[in-house]
Amino acid sequence: MPSDEDEMLREMGLRSVDDLFADIPSAVRISKLDIPDGLPEDRVVARVTSMLAANRTVVDMPTFLGGGLYDHFVPASVRAVVSRSEFYTSYTPYQPEISQGLLQALWEYQSLICELTGMDAANTSMYDGSTALGEAARMAHRIHGGRIFLIPRALRHNRRAVLANYVLGAGLEVREVDYDRESGMLDLAKLKGSLSPDVCGVYIENPNFFGRFEEQLEEIRAMTNGVLVVGVNPIAQAVVRPPGDFGADIVVGEGQPLGTQMNFGGPLLGIFGCRQQHIRKMPGRVIGLTRDAKGHRAFCMTLQTREQHIRREKAMSNICTNESLLAVAAATYMAVLGSNGLRRVAAENIRRAKELAGAIDKITGFEAPLFHGAHFNEFVVRRKKGYAPVHRALLEKGIHGGLPLTRQLPELSDAALFATTGRHTPEAVQRLLGALEAFR
Amino acid sequence: MNFRQAYWDEPLLMEKRSGPDSAIDLEDLVPAKIRRDQLAIPNLSEHDVVRHFTRLSQMNFGIDTGFYPLGSCTMKFNPKFTEELAALPTVARIHPDQDESTVQGALRVLYELQDLLARIAGMNAVTLQPAAGAQGEYTGLLLAQAYHRERGEERHEVIIPDTAHGTNPASAGMLGFDLIEIPSKDGRVDLKALEAAAGPKTLALMLTNPNTLGIFEEHVLDIAQIVHDAGGLLYYDGANFNAILGRTSPGKMNFDIVHFNLHKTFTTPHGGGGPGAGPVGVKKPLEPFLPVPVIGLNGRGYHLNYDRPKSIGKVRAWYGNFALLVRAYAYILRMGGDGLKEVSDRAVLNANYIRHRLAGVLDVPFGGLRKHEFVASAAKLAAERGVRTVDLAKRLMDFGYHPPTVYFPHLVEEALMVEPTETETKETLDGFVEALKKIVKEDPETLHSAPHNTAVARVDEVQAAREPILSWRTLKSRKPLS
Numbered sequence: 002m003p004s005d006e007d008e009m010l011r012e013m014g015l016r017s018v019d020d021l022f023a024d025i026p027s028a029v030r031i032s033k034l035d036i037p038d039g040l041p042e043d044r045v046v047a048r049v050t051s052m053l054a055a056n057r058t059v060v061d062m063p064t065f066l067g068g069g070l071y072d073h074f075v076p077a078s079v080r081a082v083v084s085r086s087e088f089y090t091s092y093t094p095y096q097p098e099i100s101q102g103l104l105q106a107l108w109e110y111q112s113l114i115c116e117l118t119g120m121d122a123a124n125t126s127m128y129d130g131s132t133a134l135g136e137a138a139r140m141a142h143r144i145h146g147g148r149i150f151l152i153p154r155a156l157r158h159n160r161r162a163v164l165a166n167y168v169l170g171a172g173l174e175v176r177e178v179d180y181d182r183e184s185g186m187l188d189l190a191k192l193k194g195s196l197s198p199d200v201c202g203v204y205i206e207n208p209n210f211f212g213r214f215e216e217q218l219e220e221i222r223a224m225t226n227g228v229l230v231v232g233v234n235p236i237a238q239a240v241v242r243p244p245g246d247f248g249a250d251i252v253v254g255e256g257q258p259l260g261t262q263m264n265f266g267g268p269l270l271g272i273f274g275c276r277q278q279h280i281r282k283m284p285g286r287v288i289g290l291t292r293d294a295k296g297h298r299a300f301c302m303t304l305q306t307r308e309q310h311i312r313r314e315k316a317m318s319n320i321c322t323n324e325s326l327l328a329v330a331a332a333t334y335m336a337v338l339g340s341n342g343l344r345r346v347a348a349e350n351i352r353r354a355k356e357l358a359g360a361i362d363k364i365t366g367f368e369a370p371l372f373h374g375a376h377f378n379e380f381v382v383r384r385k386k387g388y389a390p391v392h393r394a395l396l397e398k399g400i401h402g403g404l405p406l407t408r409q410l411p412e413l414s415d416a417a418l419f420a421t422t423g424r425h426t427p428e429a430v431q432r433l434l435g436a437l438e439a440f441r
Numbered sequence: 442m443n444f445r446q447a448y449w450d451e452p453l454l455m456e457k458r459s460g461p462d463s464a465i466d467l468e469d470l471v472p473a474k475i476r477r478d479q480l481a482i483p484n485l486s487e488h489d490v491v492r493h494f495t496r497l498s499q500m501n502f503g504i505d506t507g508f509y510p511l512g513s514c515t516m517k518f519n520p521k522f523t524e525e526l527a528a529l530p531t532v533a534r535i536h537p538d539q540d541e542s543t544v545q546g547a548l549r550v551l552y553e554l555q556d557l558l559a560r561i562a563g564m565n566a567v568t569l570q571p572a573a574g575a576q577g578e579y580t581g582l583l584l585a586q587a588y589h590r591e592r593g594e595e596r597h598e599v600i601i602p603d604t605a606h607g608t609n610p611a612s613a614g615m616l617g618f619d620l621i622e623i624p625s626k627d628g629r630v631d632l633k634a635l636e637a638a639a640g641p642k643t644l645a646l647m648l649t650n651p652n653t654l655g656i657f658e659e660h661v662l663d664i665a666q667i668v669h670d671a672g673g674l675l676y677y678d679g680a681n682f683n684a685i686l687g688r689t690s691p692g693k694m695n696f697d698i699v700h701f702n703l704h705k706t707f708t709t710p711h712g713g714g715g716p717g718a719g720p721v722g723v724k725k726p727l728e729p730f731l732p733v734p735v736i737g738l739n740g741r742g743y744h745l746n747y748d749r750p751k752s753i754g755k756v757r758a759w760y761g762n763f764a765l766l767v768r769a770y771a772y773i774l775r776m777g778g779d780g781l782k783e784v785s786d787r788a789v790l791n792a793n794y795i796r797h798r799l800a801g802v803l804d805v806p807f808g809g810l811r812k813h814e815f816v817a818s819a820a821k822l823a824a825e826r827g828v829r830t831v832d833l834a835k836r837l838m839d840f841g842y843h844p845p846t847v848y849f850p851h852l853v854e855e856a857l858m859v860e861p862t863e864t865e866t867k868e869t870l871d872g873f874v875e876a877l878k879k880i881v882k883e884d885p886e887t888l889h890s891a892p893h894n895t896a897v898a899r900v901d902e903v904q905a906a907r908e909p910i911l912s913w914r915t916l917k918s919r920k921p922l923s
Binding site: 005010021022025028030031035036037039041042049062068069081083089091093094095096105108111112117122123126128130139157159162170241263266267268269277289292294295306309310311312318320322325329336341351352355374396 | 612
């Protein structure tokens with residue numbers, strides 16, 4: 002039997018596949034790629050697996066990092082669902098009739114995010130929490146017109162850095178509002194001093210960067226006519242009143258805690274929701290409810306006139322490919338846990354973090370949580386004699402401490418942000434405490 | 442081919458019968474002022490949840506289900522071994538803030554992938570940070586702006602041919618740049634129009650080559666010359682990279698910046714709309730501006746370098762879509778330089794073969810060879826029989842094919858953009874051609890009312906946009922749709 006290639010070439014009257022590249026001028030041709038030849042599958046698997054074995058996972062090494070990403074348990078059902086190749090090998094559902102399954106799953110994701118946050122609408126995702134914040138600032142400007150966007154000074158530096166690049170084209174100025182040194186919450190007097198008619202939006206986080214619950218949403222809403230953007234941890238939302246209750250206009254957040262592994266920082270899930278009155282100014286893909294020609298309920302992508310392929314340079318955003326499969330994972334995660342499971346996980350996180358902070362605080366020389374009041378699943382630990390040697394010593398003992406705050410906020414250069422999710426075993430916690438004891 | 446998609450009259454999660462809420466004591470845990478008493482997410486059995494999503498999956502079509510010639514999207518086979526690698530705990534369960542000494546394997550994969558991509562594209566340096574092609578464009582334009590600024594120049598015009606992907610103008614628009622769109626001539630960049638457009642304000646030209654018609658821009662070096670003479674930079678939109686692997690490279694074509702769509706050319710699965718990955722490669726003069734951190738290697742091992750004073754900063758919170766980058770890295774090792782060249786050879790052969798076989802069935806405007814895709818037009822069919830591209834697309838589903846990209850690029854009337862990719866056999870391509878041949882002869886009414894064999898009939902997209910219902914909350918608050 003002739004090969005496919007030979008038969009196709011013969012049918013087209015060509016001698017060689019080279020004939021099909023005759024339109025590439027010789028001046029730009031290359032003879033081959035300057036990389037090694039291919040390897041059999043088994044050798045690639047062996048090689049990549051052994052290369053990655055140099056990593057120390059959170060399984061090998063008790064790790065107390067959070068700062069935006071968290072090691073939550075993911076039920077196996079989540080992976081089973083997103084491993085359905087009908088989902089993961091499909092493209093964006095441009096043709097709704099043949100893509101109802103994914104469209105319904107994404108609409109359910111939007112609905113679940115709305116329940117968590119108290120918003121009326123959500124998109125199918127942004128790239129991550131940081132780009133969701135960037136897009137929210139741009140949207141606040143579209144809604145309000147003002148040129149200043151206020152953010153907490155206590156904000157993870159990578160979010161701020163991404164935000165800075167997202168507001169460039171809109172000509173927005175980002176200004177910081179300091180935190181209260183006692184409570185760790187936003188300093189309302191400072192916020193008041195920063196507000197002006199040119200402030201298009203105010204961004205706050207609950208829980209905030211320090212893991213501290215922000216209890217002043219109502220007061221902050223009352224202070225500003227600008228767009229209120231609230232950043233959330235979706236798991237905490239199960240036990241905390243939704244931003245919608247406090248009059249927030251836009252809710253963003255990092256959705257990774259909802260059924261996605263940490264994956265060394267990607268892929269992640271940018272949560273983005275808003276009130277119904279703002280939906281035509283929202284970025285990203287959204288799924289709407291409608292009917293088919295026979296009157297059956299059906300779903301399709303909608304409000305596409307906001308998007309790049311229709312609106313081109315006037316589009317709300319350039320986003321096209323997003324993180325849809327992770328949105329399906331999040332929907333599955335929330336459905337598997339249900340209200341009861343989500344609230345239990347959230348409460349357990351708070352309880353565990355409280356216990357851990359209490360135990361660290363008992364060790365002479367350490368203070369935890371540094372800020373007074375209620376926290377979610379992370380908190381600041383301070384060692385007045387200096388934290389850096391502690392971090393190094395923990396690593397030497399095979400324990401990864403929290404995130405040192407030197408690079409984030411200079412006044413906290415003797416502190417670190419510790420997180421726990423309820424996944425740490427009692428032995429892991431004891432190892433940490435034992436190692437900290439050595440610094441008494 | 443006969444095809445009938447499953448249909449389940451599957452209720453929404455929120456319509457299923459929920460178990461009772463169990464009481465939980467939050468009094469000592471959450472301050473009363475912000476404490477939540479109730480969360481309206483149903484309590485379902487795990488079995489029912491898995492069954493729900495399994496049923497939904499059966500009402501979805503992926504490349505594992507059937508042929509998916511969606512132009513510009515490169516829907517090729519996603520190898521299964523890369524899925525296994527990406528699920529390893531050494532990928533999934535590492536935190537991006539871990540000390541460098543504990544993630545040497547991950548950093549090595551990133552470092553080596555940067556190098557492989559740079560070699561493939563003929564570039565000098567690569568950042569893996571962007572999450573998707575559009576974000577790659579955004580990053581690339583930021584790099585171009587930084588480059589010009591260092592030379593004391595404020596340039597704000599981005600030139601884009603009328604065949605460009607919608608993300609190109611949208612990325613430029615987001616950054617507040619002025620867009621200069623130039624018309625095509627015979628499906629290619631009009632050099633005269635380009636000469637007229639290029640000048641001291643030109644920041645960059647964004648071009649994909651082959652372009653969205655599948656036509657290779659033979660005058661690419663002249664194009665580069667015109668833009669460079671004006672002091673502008675050349676940006677390569679890598680969406681169509683699958684056409685040229687091992688035959689030419691963006692670097693060889695004198696492009697300065699390129700983005701890769703790893704979810705296209707390097708076959709990380711598209712996940713129903715993402716996640717993707719959109720690394721960006723640059724020539725030497727642009728390297729200082731790359732996002733931080735840059736992955737480096739020194740005597741102590743691999744490390745994250747933030748000490749880059751000229752850097753544009755960050756576009757993502759961490760280092761890119763790592764689990765996707767691992768898949769792409771493994772795919773490149775598997776294919777190698779020899780295998781990747783075969784990829785493009787076969788992708789181009791398959792596209793030209795379908796085009797050849799469709800002669801006399803559908804017009805393909807503009808002469809000459811095609812690369813990995815081609816754009817047909819149903820304009821004649823629409824004029825003669827009232828059958829439009831949308832009808833052909835919907836009817837193709839009844840035969841078990843995902844439709845091509847439709848109504849793009851805009852300069853082709855009633856466009857169908859067909860990209861078969863290299864992993865399809867002649868048998869599959871022939872089946873697709875036969876189905877189209879049959880469809881164009883069918884009774885127009887059958888086509889207007891198509892699809893008939895999918896989970897639902899033709900969906901009313903106008904209604905969805907007129908009164909947008911984007912959540913269960915909104916649905917509950919409205920009168921039921923009649």
